[in-house]
Amino acid sequence: MTRVYLDHNATTPLRAEAREAMIAAMDVCGNPSSVHAEGRAAKALVENARAQVATAFGADGADIVFTSGSTEGAALTLSGRGLHGSGLEHDAVRAWIEEDLPVSNAGKVTVTDPASTTLQLANSETGIVQDLPQGLAVTDATQAFGKLPIAFNWMGAQMAMISAHKLGGPKGIGAVVMPRGTDLQAQIKGGGQEMGRRSGTENVLGMVGFGAAAQAAARDLADGVWERVAELRNILEKALEAGTSKTIFVGKGASRLPNTLCFATPGWKGETQVMQMDLAGFAISAGSACSSGKVKASTVLTAMGYDEATASSAIRVSLGPETNEEDVLRFADAWLLKEKKHHARAA
Template sequence: MKSRVYLDYNATALLRVEARDAMISAMDVVGNPSSVHSEGRAAKAIVEKARAQVAAALGAEGADIVFTSGATEAAALACIGRKLDGAAIEHDAVMAWVSDGLVVDGAGHVTVTHPEGSALQQANSETGVVQDLPQGLAVSDMTQAFGKLPFAFNWSGAQMALISAHKLGGPKGVGALVMKRGTDLAAQIRGGGQEMGRRSGTENVIGIAGFGAAAEAAARDLDAGIWDRVEKLRNILEIAIEAGAKETILVGKSARRLPNTSCLATPGWKGETQVMQMDLAGFAISAGSACSSGKVRASRVLTAMGYDEAVAASAIRVSLGPATTEDEVLRFAETWLEKYHRHRARAA
């Protein structure tokens, strides 16, 4: 029996060995990072090492990094109390706090006219389409781009950024809000004054240790050209799909995209049906953002790009990772095309 193939890295990446090792080591450190004794200082040192690792990997040296429970909490911390415009392609964690006032074109690009009052993702989780961030942008969701694209927060033009550990091979349940020094921020979780008074509560030392190690390893992979190899595999996949399924739309193909992401829309073939069929065949993919799983609805992202309901409801996302092999990609394409031709035969 062939092993399962995981092609849902944009939902969560495989845990890196470096992150696992860092977390196991941190488990043996007993102190509270707010305590002044030796044990407390040892725990604090783990947190500060991870802060430095994340800053270096993100190109955010000199910025303030506030550890949170994930990018969703970071989005709330950044956006609450601010009047911000966003686009309908933003992740739900951001859309919950912004007005849908920015225009999206058919390629997935967003026009920003007032950066200081806008939130804009750097890369879309469903289509992989990458945005150019304007100078002075209030908030950028860098969750999907971090570790996959070469960039630096300090040069990005954004005042604040959201990031998450599990998207780049760290543990689930830890993320961060990154801010340029001097950015005003009102704490939402108050109490002990941890994280420079911006996010109270004893730090998740174990998770933070894993985040730092994963960020450092992800930066090494990026420098080594790992994602160039992944992009070649994505292109192999898309060529095979295009050759065998002429009606399938490769969403965002004309735009700059994340190197690992393919959004495939086949009108008349429900995305959730494809996900279930491929799961039974041994492949893990998705029909959109993982945070929307279980919700049977057309992709809001594709609808915002101008696609009709039939196309938007048929989209699936295939997202590759550093561990993906060419054999896995070809196996997926072959299996998916078999399902596609059966669907066409039934619909005829």
Template structure:
């Protein structure tokens, strides 16, 4: 049975450009902090990757601090700051904020004071896209890179959080973008790497892959690839709605990521749907990958006031997804829903 991967918001497959850059970095033996020739070669590769990532993300006049991923980047950016946020934020951000900002039924957040607030560019569960206000203290742009136009300089945000594996880079690599000279309290202390903000030998292989993936992702976005993905998302939702008119597509009234559908079907728990579709050959999820495997109600759907917040199923497409795969998923899903309802009516 052919497996169909429809969980791109959890992680995107590794891009060939990233794989090639990582293979090249593996041949660099030196530590970037060493002063000998081998160390200088490693340092040169590190700084070239930093420059390539900065150019791709419009952060030429900013500092980039490499981390182990968006979760560490969020802790570094948010710990001890007492910023405001909303209940739709990712767990990695939500853990550090005072979640008092209001959320409407479409998942849009009202930011009262940007300078004291953290806000996501795009929600990992619903795909709802937020307008990032100028002067925003911290922006989580993890789900948006490569899928939405983003430039750090024109966004006007102070600090941005990102993770490589969401746009086809390696897992376990991320970064913070922040103003040059921005004061930031280090969470990891030691050798003083990353301008004293994040000690520890840099993951040179992962960083090289992240820079290459970012460049490839931006080329793909400029080429219109994600416009085609959006059309597939619309085809999926139309097919589902035709057979299940009571299914809610969370956030459909707001701008969304071009690839994301959060389907809420009353009476059918998301975890049960995930298992059923996995057995049918489709990889989907009930929400954020960082929370999957935990039986709990979606905080995001609850904040939006959606009834049946435990009945959400997230389908997230990618450039490799085909129309045939989308239609086969819709057919398999509706077949199982009809069987479930028939068994309950018997």
């Protein structure tokens, strides 16, 4: 049985460009903070990666502060600020905010005071894309970066957080993006690396992989790769709709990430579907993958007004550049077969 990976919003396969860049960087032994030739060679790799990420994210003239990922990025940008947000945010963001902004049934957040608000650009579970207001304090662009044609310099946010493993880079490396010279209180103090915002010896291999992946992701966007992925997502959605009458397709008709499909069949637990599809050879998810393996009712769907039965039955299928039409049609056939058996048992 050939397995099909349909969980790209959780993490993506490592791009060949990132792997090759990281392998080459393994031969550079210097510490980027050292002033000798070996140290300068390592520092050059770090700064080249920084420039690659900045260019890919449309953040020329901004500061790119490397972190261990968007969870650390959330702590760095949100800690102690008392910002407002909604129940749609990732758990890493919700841990730092006042969760009090209203959410519509269509998954849109109402923002009245952008300067005191954090708002994700695209939701990892539903794929629904928000309209960012000018002057927004912070945006979580983790899922959007690499999939949507965006640029930090015009998106209107004061700061953004991004992560490498969502666009084909290695795990354990991300970045916070901000206007040059922004005063940001460091959470990790020490040697003053990363312009004093994030101390610690630099993760050179991770940074190099991030830079190469970001550059490749920008090329994919320009080449229309994600338009093709969106077509496959639509093919899958239509195939599923044609075969079921009891399933709710969340975010249908809304502006969504091109690769994301979220749907719920009330009464059929999402975790059960994930296990059944895993045994059938398909990797999918029920909600965010960043909850230590826990599967529970989707807080995102709950915030959108769905009841417990529906929120507990939601699953997410997220495609990638390597996904093909055979993959999605095979998944549709396998899932519809399981759905029919579920309803037969429940009857």
